Amino acid sequence: MINGEKHTEAPIRWGMVGGGKGSQIGYIHRSAALRDNTFTLVAGALDIVPERGRSFGIELGIDPSRCYADYETMFAAEAQRADGIQAVSIATPNNTHFAIAKSALEHGLHVVCEKPLCFTVAEAKELEALAAAGKKVVGVTYGYAGHQLIEQAREMVARGDLGEIRLVNLQFAHGFHSAAVEEQNPATRWRVDPRFAGPSYVLGDVGTHPLYLSEVILPDLRIKRLMCARQSFVKSRAPLEDNAVTLMEYQGGAFGTVWSSCINAGSMHGQKVRIVGSKASLEWWDERPNQLSFEVQDEPARVIERGMGYLYPPALADDRIGAGHPEGLFEAWANLYYRFAMAMEASDRGDAARLAGIRYPDIRAGIEGVRWVENCVRSADLGGVWVDYV
């Protein structure tokens, strides 16, 4: 139960890069981080336009002297202060994540970064090495991974409630970009421009979300090889895809599919995870996140509800409001930030045992997303052939 009681020593001094006025993603970072008194926002380089960032920072209650024009200035200046920031969140366009994260780690900061962490596995490995050297936490905001019923699913798989895992069916397939909305909407434009978005659009933008959920639920599965077919139904988006299907063979024989799309007309999110085992299946849908379908073969399907006493303890530990009441995306994000804080604190204390026991989307999760996109793109660009997962 998360209800305001303190589970960390003191709030972590925290800054943000990006997430300025009007940014939805900035708002959700702040809502999550500040909710449980585990972070305190004391500095920011919030906007590409310094003055706009400064005035919004003041609006948010940041001391004017700590509203910076850019992240480099912020990292340098804060490093000089005894009360300087200990952690930073990065909510900027994809193509800037790597440089900012690298600089933050070099300045001795814990990092929370939007996905994708970077564009190549090589870059990701560089960040991993930096983080390891500095004993810093890197968190990646796969927000839905913080949902209580994802924890329940993970625990059910671990306890064998599904039997042997056979199929992993994943999708995140919305329809909001069925038309070429980027022609009118600048906020969408960078997503279909390889210079800013990297080597893929929907694979990285949406597909990595359920992929990470599957990693949480099924920590023991390893992709052996995959094949990917991608299409650009809005022609001007090529070479970036607006729809893709990935097939995956796992070591041990399980089989997986991922449908990533932004042209699934009329669908809201369409983020669904179905795990099929030899005895039973689980299915979760992010648009009705408070219910988890548990379907044992030859028995009536069961609707598992968030917050109920019959959940496994690790799931119940994430509860904030009790059963019946709906929780949403904000709670899932807040649960992540809660874990980020506990991990940062454990890391700072050098408490490796405790750190190892905190499950959150870490640098390996960030690497894995980048790796998966790389492999998908390689397969797709070879004409949709099977490639070994490297």
Add this chain to the structure above:
Amino acid sequence: MINGEKHTEAPIRWGMVGGGKGSQIGYIHRSAALRDNTFTLVAGALDIVPERGRSFGIELGIDPSRCYADYETMFAAEAQRADGIQAVSIATPNNTHFAIAKSALEHGLHVVCEKPLCFTVAEAKELEALAAAGKKVVGVTYGYAGHQLIEQAREMVARGDLGEIRLVNLQFAHGFHSAAVEEQNPATRWRVDPRFAGPSYVLGDVGTHPLYLSEVILPDLRIKRLMCARQSFVKSRAPLEDNAVTLMEYQGGAFGTVWSSCINAGSMHGQKVRIVGSKASLEWWDERPNQLSFEVQDEPARVIERGMGYLYPPALADDRIGAGHPEGLFEAWANLYYRFAMAMEASDRGDAARLAGIRYPDIRAGIEGVRWVENCVRSADLGGVWVDYV
């Protein structure tokens, strides 16, 4: 869109009575009030056990000198400070609401109170007079009323999308107290004890929630007469009911029903509102709050989704995260506290025009809930006969 931008001048200095360590309701008050920088928590009388309240207050970041042993001490002490609290939230058992709210108003505070505001209309009228005399805001936390799709429903009715209103079908019927859980669970015990709960259990505890939603959606409807049948299926709860059905005739000919229950075994919340008009119906269910069913006769039913561009502007103004992503109860509460803050500020400035334009569950909502329960109990105690609504 609510995303962190400031819509008030400065955070309101805020205190709490009740909502101490382990309290779920206290957590949701704080989550909602502190989310958008509209309130700042500076004082508290958080617990019936002073030392426990004090230590939890410190845990929450309240200055130890402003962690008080009881509400009377707090109101008196804060009134002496130049930086004393401007508003207080009351999250204590029902039987204490009236006295605390009265004292708060007498000390010149704005008040946010859990429902029921008090036990009798006479008491409620007394609070109303005090609030009017002191030009203070009284907000009542009918939390679901802050949900974006409730605003959409209100606007649809106002624009005539449903035609003339005919039926109002309301229910809040959960099953968590199907057995006599109060025998084991002290937190439930006071709810079935008339000394603490007042003259009813489920009518007041759950029935008033959808009743208030109907008042928001249908501001022009007035109950003319009603009849109520109530039962105590767990015998030891008598005279308090654990199930009740209320029928209502409205002025103008519309007809309504309310099902209030805590013995609807296996149901989670079962809070549903269905409004039937001469052309179309609306239906909303708090367990899937991001969808609103709009059913025009002779057309396919439509699923209206939270956050979509096709919503009416007053609904979209409440959006925090965009369509597809699920919002939950916390966002609904935060929307209420957001409005409480704007109302308090407008009231303090003497800006009556602006104050009139802010829709929130105010003192009249509080009175109406108490009045409805009074009428229901009167009808039920007469054997389930029709009584004029007074």
Add this chain to the structure above:
Amino acid sequence: MINGEKHTEAPIRWGMVGGGKGSQIGYIHRSAALRDNTFTLVAGALDIVPERGRSFGIELGIDPSRCYADYETMFAAEAQRADGIQAVSIATPNNTHFAIAKSALEHGLHVVCEKPLCFTVAEAKELEALAAAGKKVVGVTYGYAGHQLIEQAREMVARGDLGEIRLVNLQFAHGFHSAAVEEQNPATRWRVDPRFAGPSYVLGDVGTHPLYLSEVILPDLRIKRLMCARQSFVKSRAPLEDNAVTLMEYQGGAFGTVWSSCINAGSMHGQKVRIVGSKASLEWWDERPNQLSFEVQDEPARVIERGMGYLYPPALADDRIGAGHPEGLFEAWANLYYRFAMAMEASDRGDAARLAGIRYPDIRAGIEGVRWVENCVRSADLGGVWVDYV
């Protein structure tokens, strides 16, 4: 499993009154009766216009000499034949049911009749006496009562799976007559004319359907008293109601509600049955008839599916196609006609024990529907007061 194997000796020679060309109800009677080789259609007085009835009878394969101008001629002529009809189905407007059923019984025929069987309990009792004297079966086509999952629900209640029964929530509330469609549509006109429809519209037309389902599922419940409020939202329908709510107290303390409506705009059928017990609830909805929700308090809700091996044997006995495949209204009707045939055969053989073991909507079901409407109308006409159930 019903799959074409014969469970009766020989098809029953069968005639129809009404159900002529273009009649939907006639089609469903024939589909149900002829499906399993338990009836054979050999005579008919199918239409108020004799020539139209005759030509349609021939189209259906009836010998022209047995296509009659009216029911009296048919009953008289068939009674003279060695191979005359043994049973007749009545699918005519409500106001003719009594006279036709009476005549049929007097001519020694088994009777299947659309509901309502007649307009008054007195009439119904007269039919009951005639049937008893002649040892004839009277079946009433409460079609949904033949659905496999209704049988499952009955069995679950009988075995105590729900605990002690507390609440019976019934509704049949569609929106097809939200507007005064009868002004354009003659087929609807008689329903709102007391001369043809009897003392009520929706109470009798739709409300008796879920009422009978509750009688099947809960054979031991007896109504002690009830109150009913009815309205005519389309003014020209008064005194007949187009919406009604009935509250019922059962002997032993259970409580029930019935919502009957044809002005529930945008709703298809809205026929739902929810039974709440001390341990668990059941809910069934005729628009998704292959699923039954079983909700045990403190456990995940279960979705019971038609045709599955975990169903109780009496339910499985009704299965026609196996789980997964959807069955619909036609199968429910066919199950009833199947039972009608078995009952008629048992009755003809004088096999009282077997007859007693066949559950079908019989004359008592017909009486009970009429009685309930009478009581509802009496209560409503007194202003919505409680009346003893007589």
Add this chain to the structure above:
Amino acid sequence: MINGEKHTEAPIRWGMVGGGKGSQIGYIHRSAALRDNTFTLVAGALDIVPERGRSFGIELGIDPSRCYADYETMFAAEAQRADGIQAVSIATPNNTHFAIAKSALEHGLHVVCEKPLCFTVAEAKELEALAAAGKKVVGVTYGYAGHQLIEQAREMVARGDLGEIRLVNLQFAHGFHSAAVEEQNPATRWRVDPRFAGPSYVLGDVGTHPLYLSEVILPDLRIKRLMCARQSFVKSRAPLEDNAVTLMEYQGGAFGTVWSSCINAGSMHGQKVRIVGSKASLEWWDERPNQLSFEVQDEPARVIERGMGYLYPPALADDRIGAGHPEGLFEAWANLYYRFAMAMEASDRGDAARLAGIRYPDIRAGIEGVRWVENCVRSADLGGVWVDYV
């Protein structure tokens, strides 16, 4: 509206091969064929055990002299009679379909055959040539294709309601064979034995069902190439698969997926069809067949209901019971048989124009299913590579 009115001249004299006592599939053939007076069952070779077949034939009302020991005897004998059968339905194990269908066509009979029609395209072509030469109708019982809302979907696509077609997502994925049930259940055993089942299990057994639905809805799409991965999670089933994923590129750029499975634990049927266009999507699920989801981008999703007046005329023409009432699989099958009868009659009359206007699963549908399985198996056996569709 189908309601018993005759749309054919006279019932077609009809025989059956297979579908004996206890056969579910035989029951559904008879229910469908005999429902609307378009066929009359006059002969049968119903069982591999002649005496059992004969006695069941008599039970069904077939003249004992026309209850045959095997299909060859039946075809020969009936060909000698002036009133011999005109059409035959084949409901035997898969490996016998080809020989029986061939013999029937050679004896001048119209044929209705269970899918798969045969095992190879070469065989299917042979049947096609025979049918063309004899001007005989060959119908294949893709039962769900007869559902009213499939007709609606077809018409919506034809009228451009979805825009340009982009994605075709198909699945039929149940869980009934998650365990090796064939070890205990002989009725399942032949399905996993290549000698009886042919070159595939789930691809042919379930995958071809939604594939044919897509052909009905999207008559202009042509597969250009496909790739298929198949697995045998129950090891003893190899080389036959119990799970398969097929990806398809269509000419013109649309993309499709088919998930075929019998190990989707806990799922009932899981037969779903989702068609994504540039403007809107359609989704249909056979377990809730009376609803069709129509999702226009940027508008609320709509729930299209069977039987409603807003449906397109070709869909309404299939209606049997009116909106609100649920129809099921039997109605879909009956609609097919209705069309089979009209096609046979038109063919016999030499009315090519009318014949061309009757849409039913014909010999080309049968060929296409076999072709698709052949291509899938070829791809899968090459390791899951793309193969041109031949």
